[in-house]
Amino acid sequence: MHRVLQIPLPSFFVSCLSSVRFEGHQPNHQFYQNKKDYFWRMSSSPSYKQDLPPPGGYSSIPFKRVPAKTFFSxxxxxxxxxxxxxxxxxxxxxxxxxxxxxxxxxxxxxxxxxxxxxxxxxxxxxxxxxxxxxxxxxxxxxxxxxxxxxxxxxxxxxxxxxxxxxxxxxxxxxxxxxxxxxxxxxxxxxxx
Structure with a gap:
């Protein structure tokens, strides 16, 4: 059996834990009974969405020469x-x-x-x-x-x-x- 090292949290983190919000909603306090568990949950990597091209791909870049409009030959x-x-x-x-x-x-x-x-x-x-x-x-x-x-x-x-x-x-x-x-x-x- 492994023993987990118990690190006491500074008072700054303990006082800030009650005011932290995740994307506009309150954390479930029943799930996070322990403040230490709440802190480690906060420091986990956030979920993000990969920036991908739109469906069908990007439009082509115009690089060909556009000749000027001629009025006379x-x-x-x-x-x-x-x-x-x-x-x-x-x-x-x-x-x-x-x-x-x-x-x-x-x-x-x-x-x-x-x-x-x-x-x-x-x-x-x-x-x-x-x-x-x-x-x-x-x-x-x-x-x-x-x-x-x-x-x-x-x-x-x-x-x-x-x-x-x-x-x-x-x-x-x-x-x-x-x-x-x-x-x-x-x-x-x-x-x-």
């Missing part, structure tokens, strides 16, 4: 392209002569105006040089021996005719202007 697209190209070429040849005539007129107008615009630019340049010269004369009128356009009476260029125009340096051209005007027009000399 390849031949229809090629025919549409050729038709649109023919229509566009017809409209181009209807308007080609008038567009070319307009472009020719605009080119002739720009060729006619360009020399006049250059002459106006050169005239404004010479007027500013004259203003600079007059400003220098007014500024240096009290300096003894100063002659405008020279360095105290000495000509700056010996080999040039005194009546020829020598373009001043860019900073010298704007010498009597504000620094803001000088920087505003800074890139203009690179454009012409």
């Amino acid at each position: 390849g031949w229809a697209l090629i025919g549409g392209y050729l038709g649109m190209t023919a229509g566009a070429a017809y409209l181009y040849f209807l308007n080609c002569k008038s567009v070319k005539a307009t472009e020719l007129e605009m080119k002739c107008a720009s060729f006619a105006l360009y020399p006049m615009l250059l002459a106006e630019r050169d005239r404004a340049y010479l007027k500013q040089l004259r203003k600079n010269r007059d400003e220098e004369t007014e500024l240096m009128k009290n300096v003894e021996g100063w002659k405008t356009g020279t360095w105290y009476g000495e000509p700056i260029f010996y080999t040039k005719d005194p009546d020829s125009l020598t373009d001043p340096m860019y900073a010298e051209f704007y010498v009597h202007c504000s620094y803001k005007d000088f920087m505003t027009r800074g890139g203009m000399m690179l454009m012409s």
Whole structure:
């Protein structure tokens, strides 16, 4: 005969045994007279149901390529392209002569105006040089021996005719202007 080892239960388990419920119904206390027997019954493995596929099995997994819905076939697209190209070429040849005539007129107008615009630019340049010269004369009128356009009476260029125009340096051209005007027009000399 085998002897079963009697293990005393902690008070925590003993106090919890009375409040344990099995799936919503009270245990049969007449069957579990002994609390130790009740505890060992609680710790037995629960009954469970194996998760199985539904009857007939699972449906197949779709893995094949689903092509996009096409509205036109390849031949229809090629025919549409050729038709649109023919229509566009017809409209181009209807308007080609008038567009070319307009472009020719605009080119002739720009060729006619360009020399006049250059002459106006050169005239404004010479007027500013004259203003600079007059400003220098007014500024240096009290300096003894100063002659405008020279360095105290000495000509700056010996080999040039005194009546020829020598373009001043860019900073010298704007010498009597504000620094803001000088920087505003800074890139203009690179454009012409």
